[in-house]
Amino acid sequence: MVTIKSIEYYLPEHVEVNDRNDKLTTKIGIFEKRIAKADEYASDLAIAAANQLFEKNDIKREDIDFLLYCTQSPDYYLPTTACVLQNRLSLPTSIGALDINLGCSGYVYGLSLAKGLIESGQANNVLFITADTYSKFIHPKDRSVKPLFGDGATATLLTAAPGPFGLKSFVFGTDGSGSNNLIVPAGGLRNPLSEANLKEETDAFGNIRSNSNLYMNGPEIFNFTLNEVPASINKLLEKEGCNLEDFDFFIFHQANQYMLEYLRKKLKIDSNKFSIQFGDCGNTVSSTIPIALKRELENGKIKKGDKVMLVGFGVGYSWAAASLTWNE
Amino acid sequence: MMTVEKFKEVFESDIVMIDPGFVDTDTVLQELSDWDSLAYISLNACLDENYGFTLTANELAELSVFGDIVKHINKHL
Numbered sequence: 001m002v003t004i005k006s007i008e009y010y011l012p013e014h015v016e017v018n019d020r021n022d023k024l025t026t027k028i029g030i031f032e033k034r035i036a037k038a039d040e041y042a043s044d045l046a047i048a049a050a051n052q053l054f055e056k057n058d059i060k061r062e063d064i065d066f067l068l069y070c071t072q073s074p075d076y077y078l079p080t081t082a083c084v085l086q087n088r089l090s091l092p093t094s095i096g097a098l099d100i101n102l103g104c105s106g107y108v109y110g111l112s113l114a115k116g117l118i119e120s121g122q123a124n125n126v127l128f129i130t131a132d133t134y135s136k137f138i139h140p141k142d143r144s145v146k147p148l149f150g151d152g153a154t155a156t157l158l159t160a161a162p163g164p165f166g167l168k169s170f171v172f173g174t175d176g177s178g179s180n181n182l183i184v185p186a187g188g189l190r191n192p193l194s195e196a197n198l199k200e201e202t203d204a205f206g207n208i209r210s211n212s213n214l215y216m217n218g219p220e221i222f223n224f225t226l227n228e229v230p231a232s233i234n235k236l237l238e239k240e241g242c243n244l245e246d247f248d249f250f251i252f253h254q255a256n257q258y259m260l261e262y263l264r265k266k267l268k269i270d271s272n273k274f275s276i277q278f279g280d281c282g283n284t285v286s287s288t289i290p291i292a293l294k295r296e297l298e299n300g301k302i303k304k305g306d307k308v309m310l311v312g313f314g315v316g317y318s319w320a321a322a323s324l325t326w327n328e
Numbered sequence: 329m330m331t332v333e334k335f336k337e338v339f340e341s342d343i344v345m346i347d348p349g350f351v352d353t354d355t356v357l358q359e360l361s362d363w364d365s366l367a368y369i370s371l372n373a374c375l376d377e378n379y380g381f382t383l384t385a386n387e388l389a390e391l392s393v394f395g396d397i398v399k400h401i402n403k404h405l
Contacts, residue, residue, distance in 0.1 A: 023345070023362075024366060027366060144365055181385075204389070205364050205365050217385050218365045218366075218368065218369055219365065219368040219369055219372060219383075219384075219385045219388055220384070220385045222369045222372055222373070222382075223372060223382045223384070226372075226373075226376055226382065258366075258369065258370075258373075259369075262373050262377075266376075266377070
């Protein structure tokens, strides 16, 4: 089986606080976020997370044979940031390296790709990094996104191990009809940065943004989540031939308190089996699941032999769910 | 299923956080200080939980008075 051997995460030093007296803060359950400095980029956070993985664990750089890098905050259009990271991390030139452009579903997709690479014999030790700095896309006066998103990075080492522990089933979903509901409209080739695209506008709720900023249609994202998350969980249960009660712990993409609590209650999942790990770091996009996984392991909520469900969902729309049995 | 009267109470207490009995059919939603994008989401959560449907972002934007929400609910009763 392919197992997660270790996980480390890195959050930038600068803390941004949400007003505790604001009822929005209580509803979203996010009190602080870590924000990258002006000259600190997702790849820098990625390097910090990966270096921590090498320093804190018995892992040698020369043992890595594949690097997967999930980000929506790449350094350049080209080259691929994963190639830049190979050099900056002093990884062997014999590795394969590629970027995955996915957001909140990205961790589950990356695990699936790593499993495929290892099980098919193409790689032995996959280094899978997630990193994003959505803060750089967010207008400071847009309350529909600013209180939610934090910056961060994670590094996961995946490897083959004998025995019944590791990554099991995956299910996926994609619906590009929702692509306009969570988007940075300008700055790519189709809609390049221009004076018009930098013009700030105020929406019906008084939020300010330009086309070069992150836009989120909250109600539509909420509706998408309500429909697709329970459906994908049912698909996973069907694939595994088991019930929700057979799972010992659940880690959903850590979007915000309101959405997660609503989903938890709708699905009738016990709050003791359900990860809530964003109060001090916000929604860190593809890094939320590995951060939560690491923290739940550290606080003993996930133990050896536990059956764990991971569910990622968001920008795209893209979603995926996975089951695994924890190894150590 | 939740009665419309009960829905009105939940709308007042949980969605726009206003004194009980304040809202009636003709209450203009835009005039409620807590009628914002978070209220949209809370409304959809409430509709999903109690009536099994949600409103699209366009339908939400078209709501003018409280009675417009009740009209949507009546279609699903």
